[in-house]
Amino acid sequence: MIIVMSSGNEENVAHVVSRVKELGYNPHVIVGVERTVVAAVGDERGKERLTSLEALPYVEQVIRILKPFKLAGREVRTDDTVISCSGASIGGGHFAVMAGPCSVESREQMQEAAEGVKAAGANMLRGGAFKPRTSPYSFQGMELDGLRILRDVGKMHGLPIVTEATTPEQVAVVAQYADMIQIGARNMQNYGLLRAAGKVKTPVLLKRGMMSTINEFLMSAEYILSEGNPNVVLCERGIRTFESETRNTLDLQAVPVVKLNSHLPIVVDPSHAAGRWDIVIPMACAAVAAGADGIMVEVHPHPEEAMSDGQQSLRLSKFKRLMDTILPLLEATGKTITQPGARNSDA
Numbered sequence: 001m002i003i004v005m006s007s008g009n010e011e012n013v014a015h016v017v018s019r020v021k022e023l024g025y026n027p028h029v030i031v032g033v034e035r036t037v038v039a040a041v042g043d044e045r046g047k048e049r050l051t052s053l054e055a056l057p058y059v060e061q062v063i064r065i066l067k068p069f070k071l072a073g074r075e076v077r078t079d080d081t082v083i084s085c086s087g088a089s090i091g092g093g094h095f096a097v098m099a100g101p102c103s104v105e106s107r108e109q110m111q112e113a114a115e116g117v118k119a120a121g122a123n124m125l126r127g128g129a130f131k132p133r134t135s136p137y138s139f140q141g142m143e144l145d146g147l148r149i150l151r152d153v154g155k156m157h158g159l160p161i162v163t164e165a166t167t168p169e170q171v172a173v174v175a176q177y178a179d180m181i182q183i184g185a186r187n188m189q190n191y192g193l194l195r196a197a198g199k200v201k202t203p204v205l206l207k208r209g210m211m212s213t214i215n216e217f218l219m220s221a222e223y224i225l226s227e228g229n230p231n232v233v234l235c236e237r238g239i240r241t242f243e244s245e246t247r248n249t250l251d252l253q254a255v256p257v258v259k260l261n262s263h264l265p266i267v268v269d270p271s272h273a274a275g276r277w278d279i280v281i282p283m284a285c286a287a288v289a290a291g292a293d294g295i296m297v298e299v300h301p302h303p304e305e306a307m308s309d310g311q312q313s314l315r316l317s318k319f320k321r322l323m324d325t326i327l328p329l330l331e332a333t334g335k336t337i338t339q340p341g342a343r344n345s346d347a
């Protein structure tokens with residue numbers, strides 16, 4: 001249920017919050033541009049009790065949330081959510097460019113990658129330290145050493161970092177080092193992991209499962225939001241189809257569909273969708289045209305030496321070309337890339 005406040009007065013909101021708790025529901029205060037609402041989520045049975053709150057003078061209306069995703073939906077918030085990630089903003093006209101290698105492999109590799117992507121205009125640095133690999137015999141990532149390298153290099157270049165946590169136990173350590181926690185496609189429905197990511201305040205990049213519907217994608221976001229972390233960025237990264245020319249099929253329709261249904265920002269990862277570097281630039285352009293709030297692109301200074309996903313990684317010169325190609329499109333669609341200053345977090 002949504003309790004629409006007629007006033008955003010803090011004391012009044014606090015009173016509604018405590019009444020919602022007394023009635024056995026979890027309150028989530030959502031301050032939008034036009035109105036403040038308190039979303040009361042919990043067991044649907046007995047929700048009529050919440051309607052009694054309409055008698056309060058500062059409550060305008062109590063309405064039912066019709067969609068299954070309560071906090072991720074447009075019903076609780078009509079304007080776009082803007083996520084702040086240590087100086088980089090995502091959503092509501094702010095376009096994020098998260099670039100870097102699939103895996104952190106060495107300090108030198110990350111230095112070269114960070115310097116190149118920063119110079120080309122990226123505003124976030126990516127790199128996997130805990131890698132979810134299809135084969136147990138493949139490189140599994142540098143783990144803690146990788147996190148340290150990523151943090152140091154990110155700081156040095158003024159780039160907030162995004163990196164994956166693959167288990168609930170890794171969430172705390174990743175949150176300590178990173179500015180954004182990535183939940184990978186293979187873990188989109190790992191509910192323990194989603195709940196753990198919901199218990200911190202660090203922004204979360206939630207990738208769509210390769211066999212998940214848009215509805216399931218939004219329900220996974222709901223898990224994170226319902227635990228109290230409102231900082232969720234969605235990422236479309238391609239789904240499995242019968243097509244074999246590409247690794248996955250980039251479902252760009254997900255972008256406008258998500259935008260109609262949800263206030264959360266959505267970025268697009270053309271690298272994992274394509275599985276080949278030579279179509280990444282046109283698909284990044286298509287993502288901008290579809291209304292995405294950002295892109296995540298795999299960039300490696302020497303793709304032929306990459307320990308993972310080299311075949312889909314852009315070399316730095318190609319990434320520069322990608323940026324030069326999308327900049328006029330961003331201008332035409334009214335989007336800007338906010339460059340962060342110094343990073344805030346100090347692990």
Ligand code: PEP
Nearest residue numbers: 102184185186207237272
């Ligand atoms: C990645 O970002 O390196 C990754 C493993 O992506 P996905 O979870 O989308 O496959």
Ligand code: MN
Nearest residue numbers: 102298308309
């Ligand atoms: Mn990868």
